[in-house]
Amino acid sequence: MLHSTRTRRAAVLVPILALIPVATGLVPDRGAQPPEPANRDASEVAARIVTASLLDGQAYDHLASLVAAAPHRLSGSPGAAAAVEWARKRMTKIGFDEVRLEPCTVPHWERGEVQSVRLTAPASVTGVELRCLALGGSVPSPEGGIEAEVIAISSWDELAQRSADVAGKIVYFNRPFDLALRSTFEGYGGAVDQRSRGAVEAAKAGAVGVVIRSVASAIDDFPHTGGTNYQDGVTRIPAAAISTLAAERLDALVARGPVRLNLELDCRWHGDAPSFNVVGDLLGTESPEEIVVVGAHLDGWDVGHGAHDDGSGCAHALEVVRLLLDLDLRPRRTVRVVLFMNEENGLAGARAYARDHADELDRHVFAIESDRGGFTPRGFSTNAGDEALAVLRELAAPLDEIDAGSVDPGGTGADISQMAASGVPLAGFLPDGARYFAYHHTENDTLDKVSERELRLGAAAIAVLVHAVADREQPLPRNR
Template identity: 45%
Template sequence: MKYFWIVVLLITIPIYAQQQDEKQIREIYKEALSNGKGYTWLNYLSNQIGARLSGSIQAEKAVSYTKSIMDSLGLDKVMLQPVKVPKWVRGIPEFAYLESSSGFTNNVPVRALGGSVATPMSGIKAKVVEVQGIEELKALGTSEIEGKIVFFNKPMDPTIIYTFDAYAKVADQRYSGAVEASKYGAVGVIVRSLTLRLDDFPHTGAMSYGDIPLENRIPAAAISTNGAELLSTSLKLNPDIQFFFRQNCKTLPDVESYNVIGEIRGSTYPDQIMVVGAHLDSWDLGDGSHDDGAGVVQSMEVLRLLKATGYKPKRTIRVVLYMNEENGLRGATTYAAEAGKKRENHIFALESDSGGFSPRGFTFDTDQGNFAKVLGWKKLFEPYMVHFFEQGFSGADIGPLKKDKIVLAGLRPDSQRYFDHHHSENDVFKHINKRELELGAAAMASLVYLFDTYGLNNSNN
């Protein structure tokens, strides 16, 4: 008879656990969709504070604002973690045109790439050489490039369904184009904006000069996709046209900023830390609503949702709003370094940095054992259409925490519209959908709940 009851228990306990999980996740979604706070928080962050470039006054206002929100949530701890960040400023608006012959010009939209040097005050005007990526520079050599402006015009591949993969295949021309072109005597660089859409919004982003001396650095700017199409077509008709651009950007000494951190201390395993993170900084175009204001408010909303549904975490759940993801990743590296010094035991980290669009699932950077455990939770997410679970990249800010015994995860929203907004003046609050934003926060809170409840294959439960 005792074996009968053992069998009954073996069957009943998993069914009861699943029912409890379904109930908790249902409560999380109900709270997020009926009483969500993230949209209101993001409205203030975007429209009252605005773009939050590292080292700017707006970035510091964002630090104060998000700290005040976490203070109001009644968390066990809220703190600011000092971080030294770069301070690059754009200066007066950029100006550019292409000149087909003396006196005949067409203005085109450009924006300096983040970290670029300025042009001379009078600007730069030179002939243009168009290339489809960095590799073409080597084939052309100094004789074809010296004294000219290099125009990198390799577009994102529209046949790649996951747009982040398309972006990754061409981002090197933005990041390294200037340093490579300078080796062949180029006087400047113009880079096609990294978006699949044809529009008039230049998309900025980080670039690097490596270790080349300041006097050898050449200015670099992004041109809108419509501008790139015009320039490319014009060069085919007249290879001798000239391009003019002027920009006034500069890099100032590093300044102090902060990561914003809030946590609920675990009731059973307080030394096991689970991080939910996003980056608080943005580029200085638009207001950074999708990149990454959405992730910021979703991360804070995770803690609010767990508290509002009466859930008591077993492990410490910590929100980290990182500073300086866009042009340095110093917030992330500082956080990981401090965690290492304190010998903190991070077992899980989740990042939201792919926009506030409808969530489709998660990517996981982990071993096969823990990934198999995660796959067992897919059915819990199917009613919410968030069941795309795949091994892969998690997120830039949680990357420095990577070690053998940790699961890194990234929220994966629908990616098709993300690069319409990314790093441009088109990344503004009016393009945020309230329901989609709330669905993302609920999905994140649900995954955090499951990891907190069941732990990892290699952790004590």
């Protein structure tokens, strides 16, 4: 029944689709050889999904609705609770077969009202504020702030060499994001250790506070927040990020002579709070017990809208199922959307999912996560072994039509990575990365930075791969 519907619709659509590009000369004629029947069918399905998303997609509506209902979604906050309720309702409205809230326990940290990095020396700049955001998880400073001399440090080696000079000072970690790297994710990876480890390493040497250059690709006045870590037995010192523009100014000052600043934060820790992953199933027609997970994280930082990080991923995931339902493309296996809680500052949702579903992870045939923004799709990265990699490449090949068919080994997603040990082949959605680190974790990560068409293309690309994996006769080979 389902299959005949599929074939009939495809038969009507495809000749029209096939004619347009050739007739308009927009794409090269790939020669007289028609594709093999199996590939042709896959191409037809892919074309239907992409066309439906471009013409009538609702990915942007999901995103606009989410950021209106819950612009700030940091774990444990009222905004995160509103996002959970929003997601439950949205899944129900889309028509998922089953929608569940699955409990997890999350940390609850609040930024507070005061965050200030103010220059106090030299005299020529006294009183100048450097735009800053507390790092997520930071302890507060004493009221009135900490006033101390700045020591600029650009590498862990330098910190070790100058550790005798650090006591009583504010360490300023100033290693920039390497803009020469072709992948902005590598650029981020090469600088983010200052944010995650800086407070611990500086405190070990006796520092009283930490300021970092925002881990960002743009030179502007929007500081980037993000999680910082502490370590038991090491003094917890306050930590903030200054904008890249402020960092350039501070670099110039430090090069000329001693600089002092006042760092004031009134962040608060509220201990643990109950929260939820939101899970929705589109049940498979033949093997509903076999599961393909489409993941994204529902939480976000408490600045901006988290529109790219990771509202777009949530919109992608929801739209995958809406498209499949709309096109009557319910696959053989279950497609499960998991909107994880607490990716940004703890991964509690991801751990709870892997723990609570441990007995069925051997029936999770694939998991994909979208957490790199809502930009133009380029392809996928995967941890799949050679066998599964070859299959994924074949299944994604129809996406070459929109330049999104590449599948290469690489990082996948923080939430789904909790399933890696069980042998589940994982993939990360890979959109264009040029702009992501200009926006993420800032006041600037707002809805207007997301292109509706790019978001629709991304949702379609993920839907094509997910449908192909979930509807394939054989499950994807597992990782060993």
